[in-house]
Amino acid sequence: MRQTMVHRCTRAATGAAVLATAALISSAVSGEATASPRVAHPCGYSIDGIEAYYNHCTSDGSHILIREDRVGELDKNVCVGPGSTHLGPALIVRYARYIGKLC
Structure with missing residues (x-):
């Protein structure tokens, strides 16, 4: 017991x-x-972890043309809309910039 x-x-x-x-x-x-939610990407090119992003900060809804500086590949133009756009691995897309054109 x-x-x-x-x-x-x-x-x-x-x-x-x-x-x-x-x-x-x-x-x-x-x-x-x-x-709290993650901090938004800053305007322009940024790296988050190992990924590259371009954040088009606008309130007018415009789409812009950016030029990606790519490693081991030809650079290319990409059309991005408002907000953050994933560009790919930062080891490949090492920089991106606005080239002054709408798309």
Whole structure:
């Protein structure tokens, strides 16, 4: 009888520990979900991690032509709209600039 009582107490303590751990994980996950959003890319060319972006900061909805400086490939012109545009790996697209034309 004594062993059964000890076994029940151990199971109850283990269950309480599992519930406490689950509550901590749940609060950590919900804290991450409500974290502040990422900072937007700055205007123009930028690198985020290993990726290159061009952010066309405008309020008029215009599309502009940019020139990508590419490694191991010919440079190319790309039409981008308002907001941030993913250009590709920063190891390939090492810079991009506005060339003064709309598209």
